[in-house]
Amino acid sequence: MPDTTPYLPAALAEFDVDEIDAGFFDACLEHRLSIQRCQTCSTFQHPPREACSTCRSFDLAWQQIPGTGTIYTYTIAHHPIGPVRDYVPYTVIAVDLDGTGGARLVSNLVDPPEAVQIGAAVEVVWDEMTSERTLPRFRLRDESSASSGSHVR
């Protein structure tokens, strides 16, 4: 994986973050994967919401998680349209996040598309798309030298 090539165009990082999402994106800027956890029933949830989707409590907090997981499902985008025309094929994955009891994050696998496999172990890498926006991507986890928190570029 090259250190200097963005996984997807920086233009895709130009979106608004509201007060509910801010905890997630602020943690990403610090290279921490942090998701909402209900303080009433302990359920993790993602994407962030105003209330717990399990018990409807408003008592939610951000909890840092390991940044590892397994691929639940995936799709490979081949259609060269709009801002992604020079970036296909790219792989979209849903990751079962370790340490969350089943919360999932939709992201991308930075390895070549042919390497994707349901059930594969992955770890987060940080894509500093702009000075204001860092997004989590994932790479296949090398079980012999597992570490997390490295950079996409």
Ligand SMILES: [Zn+2]
């Ligand atoms: Zn709850």
